[in-house]
Amino acid sequence: MLVNDMYKKILENLGTAVVLLDNQLFIQYMNPAAEMLLAASARQLSRRDIAEWFGTDADQVEGLRHSLRSGHPFTRREAKLRNQSEQMLTVDYTVNPLPMQQENWLLLEIEARDRLIRIEREEELLTRHASAQMLVRGLAHEIKNPLGGLRGAAQLLERELDDISLHDYTQVIIEEADRLRNLVDRMLGPRKLPDINDVNIHAILERVCSLVAAESGGSVELIRDYDPSIPEFRGDAEQLIQAVLNIVRNSMQALQTSHTQNPSIKLHTRTMRQITLGTEKHRLVCCVRIEDNGPGIPEELLSQVFYPMVSGRADGTGLGLSIAQSILNQHHGLIECDTRPGRTLFELFIPLELNHESVR
Missing domain, CATH: 3.30.565.10 (Histidine kinase-like ATPase, C-terminal domain)
Structure with a gap:
């Protein structure tokens, strides 16, 4: 009895969701981690068909039935499950057949992947954005230096031109240099520290x-x-x-x-x-x-x-x-x-x- 209580305590304190299915794929047991993942208590899901989780994904249900018949375990990566809040979850799960009174039951270990996928996606997003910003800063440095020289040369040339009508051309150079500089500044985003x-x-x-x-x-x-x-x-x-x-x-x-x-x-x-x-x-x-x-x-x-x-x-x-x-x-x-x-x-x-x- 003490051993059974110890095993139960271990199961109830696992971070991995554990679900026990009978030979009809009805839920017979689930630990607290599974209750949290599936957004329902063990009492609510007792004797509920596992097919409800998979929705229309018949391949996953058939995989469970094949494991029941063959007695072979298997693992599925990044599968889709639907919890009782109608939320689609991405999970990894492992299925192990358990002999129970001359028939197989199934032990499912389910690990949520959504958080890890989200971390990977966000880390990639931040890395790519940081790389783009570094590239833009490098380009900005290479562009703004010659732009400054171009603008300064146009201003000096304007002073040396006696024909006032030619000043229109130097003004075009100056205004376009300013426009490009402003564009580069906008690409760099906010340059001051947040207030x-x-x-x-x-x-x-x-x-x-x-x-x-x-x-x-x-x-x-x-x-x-x-x-x-x-x-x-x-x-x-x-x-x-x-x-x-x-x-x-x-x-x-x-x-x-x-x-x-x-x-x-x-x-x-x-x-x-x-x-x-x-x-x-x-x-x-x-x-x-x-x-x-x-x-x-x-x-x-x-x-x-x-x-x-x-x-x-x-x-x-x-x-x-x-x-x-x-x-x-x-x-x-x-x-x-x-x-x-x-x-x-x-x-x-x-x-x-x-x-x-x-x-x-």
Whole structure:
């Protein structure tokens, strides 16, 4: 009895989800880690068919049945499961047949992969953005030096020209040099350190809404879904306004140029707990979701939208999202994007405190 109690205590304290299925693929036991993963108690799922988790994925259910018949274990990587909250999960699971009274039962060990996949994706995103910024800074240095010399030479030449009508040509050189310098400065993003003060995220969003409403002339519906309990945090309000405005303005322009029926942009705020951004785990994070019902971002551009000079519009500079990502990085946060026809979603994650821990 003592041994059985010890085994039960071990199972109940495992971080890996463990589920026991009978020969009909009904759930007979699940440990607390499995209850948390599947968003349901063992009592709720008792005698429930495992096929409900896999939805229409008959191959996974057939794999379990084959293991029952053959007695052979197997492992599946990055499989899709659906928990009781209708949330799709990415998991690795191992199936081991257990002989029970002349018939096989199945022991499933399930490990959630979503968090690790998210860490890898965000780390890659941050690395790629940092690499792009380094490249831009190198190019900026190489471009701005000759531009300065070109501008200075044009000014000296203008002074030596007796014919006033020729000054138009030197002015073209000077103005184009200034335009290129300003473009390079915009590519570099904000160069000053953030002016850190207490910031209210909803004040920032309302400022952006007022600007976009004025620009769009009321042609785009702005929908708010705010969580008023989100506390203030330390940040640079002006830079955050710029970051959010760049994203919302992009959405507005996409809606207008695509002539979307009933165009709308939804701004949604919530807090999230124990969220990993890149390699750092934060206890509390503010999540701002900016969602529009436009045509979506072309698939070939999706992985590059945060690079400088990448734009889906013929008249776009491709700097708005790159600058927004730089600003969020300065606030220890990041921006993610998901899109499909009829829906584009940007998620801004901003830590509400800086007492974070490394996940490594």
